[in-house]
């Protein structure tokens with residue numbers, strides 16, 4: 001336990017990350033890899049909460065682009081995150097990890113409803129908590145849900161898993177000369193319009209001094225290294 005810098009963390013996983021090499025949906029290999037990454041630190045007593053996105057199944061903005069009512073589409077997007085959360089829970093439990101799903105939209109036949117104090121209690125009892133259905137409101141994103149839940153549960157850091165190993169001054173895929181930041185301020189992220197998280201999520205973290213660590217979850221052992229305080233990506237701070 002003492003080897004870790006953080007004792008309570010919120011991990012944001014995008015829905016797209018669950019697709020693996022598929023074009024849609026969930027590649028079962030991905031939840032399994034995530035379980036294997038998270039299990040050792042969870043066993044060491046680090047309290048882990050997860051917010052999962054839904055972009056691998058549905059995004060409200062895509063529905064709106066096709067003529068759909070935006071709020072209706074966003075409701076579908078939030079339900080997509082519940083599907084992902086249940087899939088992760090199933091995998092975590094098959095790996096012997098205690099886990100609860102808490103949804104911002106009430107659906108008590110399939111999972112618990114989000115209640116902040118209950119979520120904290122689950123974490124204290126050593127259960128992984130997966131927050132589903134985003135914030136429960138249309139026009140928001142699961143990045144904002146991650147920022148909100150991180151603040152609510154008193155997480156020490158919001159860890160945003162991406163396909164890139166940090167924040168660069170330009171897209172490293174199209175600009176190989178791009179340089180990576182070790183740290184960067186919230187203000188600079190917003191001023192440079194760096195696509196770390198959406199502006200609402202970044203502003204919420206800024207207002208509440210919630211550090212955001214951006215890293216590539218694809219590297220083996222990276223979650224443990226990050227929690228131990230190694231500089232595995234970029235940290236957004238004041």
Ligand code: UDP
Pocket residue numbers: 013014015016052053054055056058059060061073074075076077078079080081133134135136137138139140141142143145
């Ligand atoms: N969504 C929403 N309110 C929220 C969170 C999510 O309406 O608080 C909807 C929105 O339509 C979004 C979709 O759920 O496009 C999936 O979430 P997101 O796009 O954030 O998932 P990710 O990109 O992380 O896979």
